[in-house]
Amino acid sequence: MITVHHLNQSRSKRVLWLLEELHMPYKVVEHQRDAATRLAPESLKAIHPLAKAPIIVDGDITLCESGAVVEYILNQDEQKRLRPELTDPEYYAYLEWSHFAEGSLAMPIIAALFMNMEERDGKQAMDMYMKKEAMLDFSYIESTLAEREYFAGKNFTAADIMMTIVLEFANYSGLIKEKPHTLAYLEKMQARPAYQKAASYG
Ligand SMILES: N[C@@H](CCC(=O)N[C@@H](CS)C(=O)NCC(=O)O)C(=O)O
Secondary structure (H helix, E strand, O other), rough: EEEEEEEEOOOOHHHHHHHHOOOOOOOEEEOOOOOOOOOOOOHHHHHOOOOOOOOEEEEEEEEOHHHHHHHHHHHHHHOOOOOOOOOOOOHHHHHHHHHHHHHHHHHHHHHHHHHHOOOOOOOOOOHHHHHHHHHHHHHHHHHHHHHHOOOOOOOOOHHHHHHHHHHHHHHHHHOOOOOOHHHHHHHHHHHHHHHHHHHHOO
16 A cells, blocks of 8 residues: 655645545655744655655655656556546646646746745846746646646646646745636635545645
């Protein structure tokens, strides 16, 4: 059985959510962020040298990096759900959005969370970069969600699980407040029972 090392308010919600959607059995070990630094505790370092959530352990395999963990779990699913087949026209949209979530979108969003904690004059290189990235990324997301129900197309896939968590971080920083399709999509994802079960871990 898969053991999920879950850090509160973190990307490990993706893994719990996916396991809930697939009705796969799992065990959760909870780790709490340091209240002052928000960093992961030493207990996570004992599981994997990177000490970043999510981490799963399944027999001899210990795996971190949420995108890799999601693919690992999808590979275990005999019914092959939540990832379009290679021959499905939705496959490459699935692939692009799954990678976009961590490869492109996470960096400016996490940077925004930290920048909001500082006094800034709005003229530094990072502020310029953030302005450009935020406009580009969230306009692309908004126009995609204006014309399709889910990121890959007509069907809910694991790409939605990858994207929703970073969109939640973005919403927290006020980055999508003028994006009605993105906000409606976020609400729809958060209403899914499997999401709610995952969110109940904190
Ligand atoms: N790209 C990695 C990011 C992992 C990551 O940064 N996780 C955060 C939680 S969302 C973490 O463990 N932070 C605690 C720390 O860095 O001490 C992934 O998708 O798994």
